[in-house]
Each structure stands twice: as structure tokens, then as C-alpha cells.
Amino acid sequence: MDALSYFFMAWLDPRLLMLTAIGTFAGIYVGAIPGLSVTMAASILISFTFTWDTNSALALIAGVFLGGVYGGSRTAILLNIPGAPSAVATALDGYPLAQRGEAGKAIGLGTVMSVIGGFVGIIALAFAAPVISSFALMFAPRDYLLIAIIGILLVGSLASSSLAKGIFAAALGVVIGLVGMDPMTAQARFTFGNFNLMGGISYVAAMIGFFGVAEVLYQMRTIDAASVKQKIGRMLPEWSLIRKYIPLSLRSSAIGVTIGALPGTGGDIASLMAYDQAKRTVKNPSRPFGKGAYEGLVAPESANNAAVGGAYIPMLTLGIPGDAVTAIIIGALYIHGLRPGPLLMVETPHLFWFVVGSLTLANIFLLIFGLGGIRLFAKMVELPKGIILPLIVVLAVVGTFAVQNSITDVYWMLAFGIVGYFLKVYGFPVAPIILGIILGPLMDLSYRRAMISVRDDPGRFLLEFITNPLSLVLTLFFLLIVISQTPIWKRLWQFRAKSA
């Protein structure tokens, strides 16, 4: 009963209701601007809330978090510029959809799927938090390595024409991700003695450059071509379409919750893995993946919003941040005199239900705000290129600078834009670069950590892949993905299908 009253607290108090709504609305539009990330929005807004009471702060943050993760996909669909790293996967099929004149439908479908994903995350948080958090603790460095390796197999899904070009792009990303001070030994890597490189290359700068500026340059080749006319009939997706994708959405959401709950991985990896999962499991997509398949939009959109609920799980049960945003929330809780940690649930159980309640509320606002104004957004794609392309460049520069007020980042972003243009011209996919930047450091650190843990004994290192139950499951999963792509396996399946 108590739990229920705290759950509905944000719903019934007009002030908290307003704050959640404002947070969600602000989150969507801040998240949509490349470079202005959820993390930044949360850290700025949270400093306003230090003088407020805790509940107001938490309600606002819940809205910003859910709204921001969702907002990132707006620009990914419309302009092929992900507003946040967790929307990179959304651009892969979302943008082709907009180019077919289905921007409105893509946003509508994406919104509904985000909300479904959000609810899955919230339900997992509400009813399975202790189970999931103790499961997350089981992941050893070795298991993070396996996750990163499974993730990097995505290159196969992201490389459209040539696998070799995809691998090249991913390798480039890994190298970019390794630049800077090695967090384990404080050794400078690939910095050439330049101090500005010590902190590494911002992957947001790379993302905005490779997607945003490179796309602008590429579009300039056809600057006089008429822009795509958008279908402005029905904007809300049909119920039959939604129903058809609910199983895929639930599968993707499960991936989102799990990856989101692991400390050290978040919505960016979750949405890419969900996209990969969709591409591997959906036999007859509405269109080929990468050409505007609805499935390619449903999976990452469900997963990245499900990861929000996932990220709250270790934060509320163990005091461990699930990602960068929850790390900020933990800091804010201290300022508010609370003590995030395993005792939080014991000492202040109402806080848990309040968070669950305000997340649920924010998710409902997300549906309302997300489906409103689609027509206007869809029309944005119809703007003449002479107007929209310079606007994107300005946005890209401002967004990159805003990440950490660094002009060096802006130079990087522009350079990546130019490199990205030539990569596009010669048929190299750019998404694997981002994949490499995100997964490279995870692979590097997890591998070394796992090796150090067994005192650099390769025999023991390899043996533990089989002797540890969790590692064994992940290893088998990895092998299955690899083997299922081999010609022998495919022939075997065709043979069985024929004889059946």
C-alpha cells in the first residue's frame, strides 16, 4: 500500500507532474541536438535542483533521461545525424525510411517502440531489480570481453557492400578509441607528445563528424536535386503494424535491460546489439536491412529506452551507476543527503517506488510529446538543401563544442567530416567506425584485466571461458553467431528445410 502511494506521488502532485512533463519535453529536444547529450542535460539540470527537495529533482531527471534517449533518434531519422550515441543504430534504417518519404511513419513507429521498451525497462526495475543486479555482479572482466567481441561481430551487419571495407572502418574506430592516456597504466598512447590528445578523442566529436558533416558534404554533390516529398497522410502507425513488431520489440527490450544494467555498458551498445539481433533473426524483413526496414528501426528504439530502466537497477539496489547519467544521479543523491548504496532500499524504500512511478509517468509523457508535432518534423526534411545543410554544420560545431567546451574537439569533428566524406564516396560504411570507438576500449581494458587476473597465464585464461558457467554461455553464444554465418551451416539449414 505504501509502495503504491509513493508510486503515484508524482502523478497526483501537480508540481511533480509538471516537472516530469517539462523534463521529458526538454529531454526530447535537447537529446535531438547532436552533441547536447542526455548526460549533459542531466548534469546541468541537476545542479538547478540542489536547492529543491529530492523528489522534484528525481522527477525532473526521470523525464530528462527517458526523453533524451528517445530524442536522439529524431535527428538520426530525419538527417542521418544521431543526436546521441545510443541512436547510431536508429540512423541505419531510420534515415533510409525518411528518404523514401516515410519520415513521419518512422518517427511514429519509433516513438511507440521506445515507449514499449521504456515500459519493459521499468517493469524489470520494479519487479526484478535485486535479481538483475546480482546477475550483473557476476560479469567478470572476461565476460565483458566476450560481450565486446560479440558486439564487434556486428561489423558483419553494418557493412553493406563489402565486409573488408566494414572491417577497415571498424579497425579505424578502434584506433581512434585507443588514443589518449591508458586508464590502467597512465601511459600516453598515440598522442605524439601532444597534450590535447591525453584525454583521448571525444567519440561524440567522431560521431557528429562521420555522420553529420560527412553527410552534408555528400549531399552537396546533389545540392540542386529536389528534396524528398514526405507522405503526410496518417502519422500514427497502424495498430496492425505495431502488433506485428511487438515480439521483436520485447526481445530487443530484454537485450536493452540487460546491457543497460551492466555497469560499464549502456544504451549505445544495447541498441547496436539489438539491431544486430534483429538482422540475424528476422527472416523476411519488410525491406532489406539498411534500406529502410521497419525491423531495423524497431529493435534499437526499443532497446535504448529499455536500457534506461536497466541503468537504474544497479544504481538503486547497489549504489553502482549503470551508465554516465546514473553516475550523475548518484552524485546528486549525496548532495540531497541520501546515501545511494545497498542500504538505500532498506533505509528509504519509498524512494525506489517514487523513481519507478515517475519513470512510468515520464514514459507516458514521452508517448504524448513524441507523437505530437511529427508532421512539423517530417516537413523539416523537405527544406531545400541550400538551407538545411548549412544549418546542420552550424549545429554540428555548436554541439561538438558544448560537449566539453573544447575547440580541439571541433577541429577533430571537422576533420572526421572530411575523412568521412571520402569514405562514403568510396563505399566505406561509417557506422562500424563508431562501433570500433565504443567497443575498442571495452575490449582492450577487459582483455588486459582478465589477463592480469590470471597472472598472464594464457592457459588459465582460456580454460575459464569453459569452466565459468556465465562465460561458457557467452562463449557458446559467440560461437553460434560465427558458425551460423558459415556456408556449411547455411547449406545444412537449406537441406533440412527442403527435406521437411
Added chain:
Amino acid sequence: MIRKYVIAVGFAATASVAFAQDYPEREVLGVIMWGAGGATDVVARAVTPAAEEALGTSIVMLNRAGASGAIATTYVATAPADGYTLLYGAENPQLYGVTGLSDLDYRDFYPVNILGRGIGVIVAGPDAPWDSMADLIEDAQSRPGEIRMGSTGPGGIPFTIGAMMNSVVDYDVTAVPFEGEGPGLTALQGGHVDFMPVGASAAADLIAAGTVKALAVFDTEEVDALPGVPPITDDFPELESLLPWGPFYGVWVRQDTPDDIKTTLTEAFATAAAGEDFHRIMSARSNIVMNISGDEAQAFLDQWQSATTWALYDVGAAENSPEDYNIPRP
């Protein structure tokens, strides 16, 4: 061209006269050397509202994490010495010389206020067979390298405490580095490392909840935040000369900032750090409020740097000799 130059000089001259008298006449930038939500960030954001009030202007907070804070430190060191750029920092710059990260340290800055310090505590998994630090060291000596210690890389709290321990007793463990104390403690709870020296602020709640076990406080006496945890000197009295030791947090400006601006800032932060809100947050984080500035703060900084760098150097954990940076032996 010449006219432009003259105007520019004119502006610069009026500006430099103006700030000495009317400081602060605009908002101040506060650069935090660690990421949002971290230990330094929480202390910085806890003291700032009251400092803004005392100063009569707003302080814009900016997290410039990276390279153990060396990026933020360099940023503030190259900004004008006009009191409009503050450095919210932790202990790290005191080790930049010996770890080869940068030639800067806090001798290049003026300590506006050393707000507080944290205490180290050595924690193990809840099912660990050891009940004291002496047990742990004995076990480590009997099977060298088998026990895994969570670390955060060179110059971090676990690394330094490990090095200081090594300077008084000979033992061998495998240090597994993580990105920070949080991820290290997560691995400890999952059983992926066996013990970890950390700041008490990161571990106090875990100890209270029983998800980790405290073996010793890295101090000369028991501390209020961790009742019942014995001081390390019970088992290893030789450590006394190096203690108290721990992370610390504070606010700095460039050393060549005009004196009256230093005074204004020092007064504002002294008021803020004496405030009730700040004390409440610091004790919730198991930190000890120091609120010292000027010569007293400088003496603390020098003592800390000398004790730590030489301890690291003596066990072979420092890249450069403290002597090269004119750091006297304690």
C-alpha cells in the same frame, strides 16, 4: 592596424585596473578535474552554492575530466590569472611530476581552500578468510601473487596505499586496475578481485550493508564514519610516519593572481566551507572537513607531496625521482 592595437591595449589596461578593484564583476568559471558524480565533483558542487552567495556572483561549473585531472589543471594554468577561473581539484596534481604526467603541481597554484580530506579503508569480499590486515599480508606472503587486489592505476588511492604498505612489509599481490573506485568495488562484490584499498566515501555504505568487509582504516586511529574498524597502525605501527594520508579536495587559483582577489576568494570559500550544508554532505561521504587556506594549506600540501612521492619512489612505483622536482625527503 595601429589604431586597433591601441584600442586593444587600452581595453586591456582598463580591464586589468577594473578587476583588481571590483572583483568579481562577472560570473566565475569553476573547472572540476574529475567527471560529474565523482568524489571531487560532489565536494565541489556541495561547497559552491554557499560560495556563490558569499562572493555575490555565480560560479559556472565545468567538468573537464581526463588524464588524472592534468587536462583541467593545464587549462586553469593557461587561463588568465584574474581570479575568474578556479580549479576544483583533488590530490592528483601532487603526483604529476613523479608519474611523468605533467610538470605542473599545486606549487603553481594558490590554495584558496583545502575543503576536506578522505580516509582510506582496506576492504575485502564478505566471505574473505581474513579478519585483519595482518591475516591478509600473511596469506599473501604464503602464496605470492595469487591474491588479486583491485586498483585504479598508478597514482590512485589503492596504488598508493599498496605502495606505502610495501614500504614497511614485503608481500606480493596481483593488482588489477579498474577505471575508478566504483568499478573496482563492483568487481570486488562480484568476487572478481579479493581485496581493495579505497576511499572511505566510496565504501562506507557497502561496509554498513555487509556487502564488503573492512579490514583496516588507513589512519592512526579509529574514525567516526567507520565504527569498529581498527586503524592500520594496530598491525603495522611502522606506517605511523606516513599518516594521516588520504585523498583531499579543494579550490585553487593561479599563483600569480592579484593578492586582493586571493583574499576575496579565500574569505568566500572559508564562509562556505563552514556552512552546515557543506558539513552535512561531507560527513555523509565520510570525508573530514579541513577548511584551511594560505600558508597552513601550503604546509599540508608540501607534507602530503613529500610523504607520498618518496614512498612511491622508494618501492619503485614512480617514474621520476621526487628529487628532480625539488621535493624534499620527509
